Every structure is written in structure tokens, then in C-alpha cells.
Amino acid sequence: xxxxxxxxxxxxxxxxxxxxxxxxxxxxxxxxxxxxxxxxxxxxxxxxxxxxxxxxxxxxxxxxxxxxxxxxxxxxxxxxxxxxxxxxxxxxxxxxxxxxxxxxxxxxxxxxxxxxxxxxxxxxxxxxxxxxxxxxxxxxxxxxxxxxxxxxxxxxxxxxxxxxxxxxxxxxxxxxxxxxxxxxxxxxxxxxxxxxxxxxxxxxxxxxxxxxxxxxxxxxxxxxxxxxxxxxxxxxxxxxxxxxxxxxxxxxxxxxxxxxxxxxxxxxxxxxxxxxxxxxxxxxxxxxxxxxxxxxxxxxxxxxxxxxxxxxxxxxxxxxxxxxxxxxxxxxxxxxxxxxxxxxxxxxxxxxxxxxxxxxxxxxxxxxxxxxxxxxxxxxxxxxxxxxxxxxxxxxxxxxxxxxxxxxxxxxxxxxxxxxxxxxxxxxxxxxxxxxxxxxxxxxxxxxxxxxxxxxxxxxxxxxxxxxxxxxxxxxxxxxxxxxxxxxxxxxxxxxxxxxxxxxxxxxxxxxxxxxxxxxxxxxxxxxxxxxxxxxxxxxxxxxxxxxxx
Numbered sequence: 001x002x003x004x005x006x007x008x009x010x011x012x013x014x015x016x017x018x019x020x021x022x023x024x025x026x027x028x029x030x031x032x033x034x035x036x037x038x039x040x041x042x043x044x045x046x047x048x049x050x051x052x053x054x055x056x057x058x059x060x061x062x063x064x065x066x067x068x069x070x071x072x073x074x075x076x077x078x079x080x081x082x083x084x085x086x087x088x089x090x091x092x093x094x095x096x097x098x099x100x101x102x103x104x105x106x107x108x109x110x111x112x113x114x115x116x117x118x119x120x121x122x123x124x125x126x127x128x129x130x131x132x133x134x135x136x137x138x139x140x141x142x143x144x145x146x147x148x149x150x151x152x153x154x155x156x157x158x159x160x161x162x163x164x165x166x167x168x169x170x171x172x173x174x175x176x177x178x179x180x181x182x183x184x185x186x187x188x189x190x191x192x193x194x195x196x197x198x199x200x201x202x203x204x205x206x207x208x209x210x211x212x213x214x215x216x217x218x219x220x221x222x223x224x225x226x227x228x229x230x231x232x233x234x235x236x237x238x239x240x241x242x243x244x245x246x247x248x249x250x251x252x253x254x255x256x257x258x259x260x261x262x263x264x265x266x267x268x269x270x271x272x273x274x275x276x277x278x279x280x281x282x283x284x285x286x287x288x289x290x291x292x293x294x295x296x297x298x299x300x301x302x303x304x305x306x307x308x309x310x311x312x313x314x315x316x317x318x319x320x321x322x323x324x325x326x327x328x329x330x331x332x333x334x335x336x337x338x339x340x341x342x343x344x345x346x347x348x349x350x351x352x353x354x355x356x357x358x359x360x361x362x363x364x365x366x367x368x369x370x371x372x373x374x375x376x377x378x379x380x381x382x383x384x385x386x387x388x389x390x391x392x393x394x395x396x397x398x399x400x401x402x403x404x405x406x407x408x409x410x411x412x413x414x415x416x417x418x419x420x421x422x423x424x425x426x427x428x429x430x431x432x433x434x435x436x437x438x439x440x441x442x443x444x445x446x447x448x449x450x451x452x453x454x455x456x457x458x459x460x461x462x463x464x465x466x467x468x469x470x471x472x473x474x475x476x477x478x479x480x481x482x483x484x485x486x487x488x489x490x491x492x493x494x495x496x497x498x499x500x501x502x503x504x505x506x507x508x509x510x511x512x513x514x515x516x517x518x519x520x521x522x523x524x525x526x527x528x529x530x531x532x533x534x535x536x537x538x539x540x541x542x543x544x545x546x547x548x549x550x
């Protein structure tokens with residue numbers, strides 16, 4: 001079956017049922033509430049929804065501790081509610097991705113309960129065990145400072161079990177062919193219910209040799225195995241991978257022949273984008289883009305600004321990370337795990353112009369943009385909540401009681417009730433009525449991005465100019481070209497752009513009433529406000545622009 005590369009020009013909207021919309025007034029978001037908000041999402045222009053885990057769970061880690069892969073947690077509704085949601089999403093042309101969390105299960109999963117019952121148990125080898133306490137029992141924690149170990153002794157099993165994450169999330173043994181067969185059944189189940197693919201959680205840990213919990217991330221054949229199954233069952237379904245790895249490793253995840261992950265979050269570029277936002281220095285961002293250049297026509301990066309976790313800055317140098325901390329998370333309460341910032345985007349950046357610059361830049365990066373729920377209206381965080389819960393507050397729909405999220409007296413998470421980002425100041429209802437609101441601006445940006453297939457499909461280059469605070473990118477595809485310019489500086493600039501054209505060429509701004517004509521020397525003189533940006537279209541640059549990053 002020939003694959004439809006629909007994800008090349010998609011807009012992905014990330015949400016958590018728990019905090020999006022509650023219809024039955026129990027304080028927890030549900031599928032019926034989400035279904036009621038599909039028209040809002042369609043009107044904004046997104047075409048793909050990524051849902052956080054919603055399967056049955058003890059909910060000790062935001063649903064990522066799953067105890068049954070084949071159902072819907074009672075807090076979110078029933079399987080019937082899910083099917084109705086899928087029907088309504090399909091009617092509106094919305095695709096749905098769901099989380100595939102198979103690096104670990106909940107310790108309450110029946111597989112683990114059976115595995116710990118005896119050494120001869122059916123599911124014993126589905127997990128990773130050691131009779132002796134491993135020497136590295138306190139190494140490799142995903143959540144340093146909060147998590148104390150990666151091996152925990154189980155009295156009933158009379159052995160230690162391995163867990164990259166919390167001790168209530170035992171790792172599955174991916175080397176076991178029966179485990180991988182079960183994962184294929186999980187995928188098959190949800191594909192039959194209409195999903196268009198999976199966001200694969202913690203991909204590097206899935207691929208790690210489980211012999212003693214150690215080893216290189218070498219089992220990339222598992223990715224190829226899952227992809228083959230996926231496309232046998234549904235030819236245009238995709239895998240969106242979470243793999244915070246260095247650029248030289250990323251090719252292995254995409255596959256040597258583009259037969260691995262379809263899409264991968266570009267954590268490396270994300271971190272240098274925030275470095276550029278903090279320092280105005282675009283050179284490291286340009287280098288990061290070049291280092292992560294995709295080499296296969298079916299492979300693509302997913303770009304994002306914020307997600308449901310902390311802003312991870314672990315790939316930056318100590319000096320670079322400190323500069324971002326100083327600008328966006330100066331208080332210790334704003335930082336997490338010694339590597340990240342637990343704040344929302346708009347509150348971090350602090351003003352509308354900087355927020356627009358960041359989103360314009362993200363949407364113009366070579367790949368598929370992913371937006372986090374609430375960022376379209378500029379929601380803030382609640383730092384009184386623990387760890388990552390600070391950025392997992394309920395969606396702010398209106399200034400009514402409980403922000404229009406629920407009619408319950410008590411909510412699953414506290415709202416943002418104080419300060420400039422409180423729901424009485426920042427909400428959907430108000431911004432829908434305000435022509436110049438961030439929500440209406442974001443809707444226009446999404447429409448513009450979808451009208452620029454050059455970004456998803458075309459070749460790109462970073463053009464050299466003599467102002468390091470300004471980044472200029474050019475995209476060429478099927479005889480059409482874009483020149484997209486971003487000024488990361490807090491002061492205005494005029495740039496002089498030589499596009500090496502032999503004839504006079506006009507560049508037309510797609511967002512404002514602005515045109516640039518070459519002077520007699522073939523140079524464009526383009527002005528940019530502080531934190532300014534321009535999306536400029538030309539018609540025939542693709543034959544003359546050459547890659548030149550030196």
C-alpha cells in the first residue's frame with residue numbers, strides 16, 4: 001500500500017483529556033467534553049489531535065502508568081464515548097494520534113501482578129529482573145532529585161525489577177518477542193477504532209537492551225518491526241517518536257532507509273530555539289537546524305515550543321543552559337530536575353511580541369508544527385503545583401466559574417487564578433471576540449502555514465547575512481519559494497539580502513501589506529521591528545538559490 005504523506009503539511013494539537021473539557025461535572029475532562037470542543041479546534045485550523053494517555057490507570061503519573069491498554073479510564077468515559085468522539089472527529093476531517101506507552105506499565109497491571117507471583121509465572125519474563133541488587137541500582141534516573149533509584153526490590157517476587165521512570169512503572173522486556181507481539185496487538189486494536197497513528201513514548205528506552213537494564217540503544221529493528229505492522233494494517237498511519245537524542249543518533253531512529261519512525265520531536269532544535277530567544281544569538285540555532293537536516297523524503301521532524309513536561313535544556317552546555325535559566329526561569333521554583341523550566345510559553349517570554357516571534361519561528365521550521373493546548377490563548381502556569389503539574393492546569397474557556405472547564409466544585413488540577421494569566425484575564429471566550437487577540441492571530445498563522453507547503457515538502461537553506469540576531473530561511477518547492485525572516489533582537493533592524501537574481505524580483509509579505517523590490521545592485525532592503533518577522537513569497541528563486549551556510 002502506498003503511503004499518503006499527510007503529515008508533511010499537518011498541524012498537530014496536543015491535549016490531555018484530563019484538563020481539556022469536563023462535561024459530566026466530576027472535575028475531570030472527558031471524551032464527551034472533548035467532542036463538544038471539536039468545532040473550536042476545527043475552526044482554529046488544526047487537523048490532527050494528539051491525545052495524552054486515557055486508558056485505565058492508577059493515575060500516579062498523569063496517566064502514563066497504564067494498567068489496561070484496551071480500554072478507556074472511567075474518569076474519561078467509556079469505549080463507546082471514544083468511538084463517538086472518533087466518528088465526530090472524522091466528520092470534521094480531524095485525524096487522531098494517541099500515546100503508545102509501552103516502555104513500562106503500571107505496577108497494578110495484571111501482567112506485572114502475575115510476573116511477581118513466581119519465577120515460573122507466564123508473564124515473568126515480560127519484565128526485567130535481577131536476583132541480586134545491581135551495582136547501578138541508583139543510576140540513570142529520568143527524574144533526578146525526585147526519583148531515587150532505577151531498581152526496586154519486590155518482596156513477593158523476591159527479586160529486583162528495573163524501571164527507568166518511577167518505581168510504580170516497571171519496564172517491559174522489549175527483548176521478549178511475546179511482549180512485542182502484544183504491542184502489535186495494542187496497535188492493531190486502536191487502528192481498528194480509527195486512530196491515524198501513535199506518539200511513541202520514551203523511544204530510546206524501548207530500544208535499550210534489557211539484559212541487566214544496561215546496553216546501547218541498538219535494537220532499531222524493533223522500530224522497523226512496528227512500522228511494518230502499522231502500514232500493513234493502515235497504510236497512511238504514522239509513528240511520532242519521543243526521542244531526545246543527539247543529531248548523529250537521529251538517523252538511526254528514522255531508519256537507514258527511512259523505514260523507522262515517520263516523525264520525531266526535534267528536542268535539539270527546540271533547546272537552541274529557546275537559547276536564541278533568550279540571547280538573540282541565532283548562530284547556534286542555525287547550526288542545530290543543519291545538524292538535524294532530514295535525509296529521507298518520508299521522514300520529518302516535529303517542531304514544538306512547549307509540551308506537557310518541563311522545558312528540557314539538557315542538550316545545552318552548562319553556560320548556555322544558565323543563560324536560558326537567567327532569562328526565562330530565574331527562580332529555583334521555576335526550574336525542575338536541574339535541567340528544565342516548568343513554565344508555560346507566554347509567561348516565560350513575558351510579552352506578546354516575543355510570543356508571536358517564537359510561534360512564527362516554530363511554524364516556519366522545516367517539519368510539522370505541534371502546539372500545546374492553551375498556548376493559542378497564552379495560558380500561564382501555576383507554580384504552586386508540584387513538578388510538571390504546573391503546566392497541566394485546566395483549559396481556560398471563559399471567565400465563568402471554574403474557567404468554563406467544569407461545573408464541579410473541585411477540579412482534577414487547580415486553575416490559574418491569580419496574576420495576569422488568571423482565567424478571568426486569559427480565556428477563549430474573550431479572545432474570540434477580540435479581533436487582535438492571540439487566538440485570532442494564531443488562527444491566521446495556522447492558515448498561513450497550511451498555505452505554505454514549501455515548508456513541509458521543499459528544500460531549505462539558511463541564508464547568510466551579517467546580523468547574528470536575524471535568521472533568514474529560504475524554502476523552494478515546485479517552482480515556488482518562501483523567504484522567512486525572524487529578528488530575535490529587542491531592537492529593529494534593516495537587513496540587506498542578496499538573492500543572486502539576474503532580474504528584478506519582488507518579495508511579497510504574506511502577513512502584512514509590505515513588498516520588497518531589488519535595488520539596481522540586486523539587493524533587497526528589508527526592515528524588521530523588534531522581535532519582528534516576515535513571511536515573503538517569490539516565484540522563481542528555486543532555480544537560483546543555492547545552499548550557503550558559510
